[in-house]
Amino acid sequence: MNRASDKPVIYLDHAATSWPKPDSVLEAMQHCMLEEAANPGRGGHRMAIAAGRVLMRTRIELARLFGISNPSDIAFMPNTTVALNQAIKGLLRPGDHVVATMIEHNSVRRPLEYMRREQGVQVDYVQVDETGQIDLFLLNSLCRANTRLIVCNHSSNLLGNILPLAEIADIARSCGALLLVDAAQSAGVMDIDVAAAGIDMLAFPGHKGLLGPQGTGGLYIHPSIDLAPLVHGGTGSQSEEANQPSVRPDRYESGTPNTVGIAGLGAGVRYVRREGSSAIGLHEWELTQSLMGQLSTVEGLRLLGPKLGEPRTGIVSFTIEGIDSAEIAFRLDRDYGIAVRAGYHCTPLAHRSANTSASGAVRSSFGHTTTRADIEALARAVRDLAASV
Structure with a gap:
């Protein structure tokens, strides 16, 4: 209690x-606010450099947790919802087909329905049984020549069931599609290795199982994938260019980041990795x-x-x-x-x-x-x- x-x-x-x-999360946030809360990547003075290190340390912790080889393939987001929107809207184009499941959160369903309505994306939802279990044969039967994406949550936020990601990834590969995983309920409480599981994009919250503060989260994007940025603007890099930078993670991180929150997230991930x-x-x-x-x-x-x-x-x-x-x-x-x-x-x-x-x-x-x-x-x-x- x-x-x-x-x-x-x-x-x-x-x-x-x-x-x-x-306690370590609170301590990390207080330390950052007192000592390191300058604007990372937007200055050459010692506090701005220290703030940049806060972001990189947390990125490295997340990469180690999720089996990601390059920490720069992780883009910080304010929550899983924004991460899922970035993945879905940044990838899909008119005429693409996507398969999701009947246990998806509105953070998946609503972007998909928007893309169906406004962009002509075709969407199918694979049925599950009352306990949330998926019929892999049925999932495979829904795939088409133009299937661009399969998206699923790792675990339902209502039912708590766990989907077989490796098997779903195999189906995605067989039809030439990418796999986007919503790890809102599994990050920090299940072992996740993006390479071993065949995950192309992983959206995760910082404030749930990773024990960080609200307003934190992220999206892993496989290095072979180039998403259209959801937001354009100041990145602190390539400022002379009119176009959004192509370098990661700047391409997906416009505007001043939540450095204090990310410091807390880093402490939360360290706690999870230790336990x-x-x-x-x-x-x-x-x-x-x-x-x-x-x-x-x-x-x-x-x-x-x-x-x-x-x-x-x-x-x-x-x-x-x-x-x-x-x-x-x-x-x-x-x-x-x-x-x-x-x-x-x-x-x-x-x-x-x-x-x-x-x-x-x-x-x-x-x-x-x-x-x-x-x-x-x-x-x-x-x-x-x-x-x-």
Whole structure:
């Protein structure tokens, strides 16, 4: 249990943003603000150079975490949504075809629908089962001669299921397409190696499993891919040119960066690398299994996503017959001091697949600081609420 203001809170909303952050993240941000917060790449004085080093150190940490050979192939973004928009809008052109899944976040769906409506891009969504599992044969059957991109999340933010990236990458290669992965729920809690998994572009948040502050994230772009920049403007380099620089990462990083936030992100990634993504993920998985076991006998309660014992990220979503999901979340907060999220979680296609479009769902999600006691408190509270129907 942690504290927010003067009230204790059991924070189980890590899929939205992780909290609390490691002390090292706060310390790195304070140090940067006090000592290094000049404008990186936009001056030759010692503070500007120090700020540039902050960005490079974090880029190197991320490259080591994700198996990226050249840190300059990582462009900092303010969040995963912007990273996905950069990848999708920077790559696709009229007449291209893209395949996505029915469990994509609106950060994928909306850019795709924009490109369909405004640019004539063709889009197909491959069906999944109620637990979020994909039929690889069906995915392969949707590919065409003009398929330019396959895009999928690594793990659904509603169901917590995990997609087989290497197999999906093989399908992409066989049809001459690129693979874009949304790692919003997996970065920092699962081992990701872009080369081994065949990932061409990886969009990731800084503020979730990587334990950095909000307003940070990034996009890995394979060196063979040239995306049209989403934003044009000041980069601090090639200022005499009218066109956007071609050099990376400047090509995708216009404007003054969030240096203080990136310093915090670097500290968060160092923490994750020290603890181990797989170890953090195992801790979260064990908590999901404990909660699912405790809730499995609650009358009227339905658990979403993979079954007990199957792989998943630290997410357990559920519905209770006869109680609106928003009411459940409100009462958990008001009466039990437990923070979860309710509603549609920006993923209506996943709700359609899970048959929860009418009700939405309550989502509990766990992090490296979540304890067994937190899980037991949630289970007791949910049993109480279900019994009150």
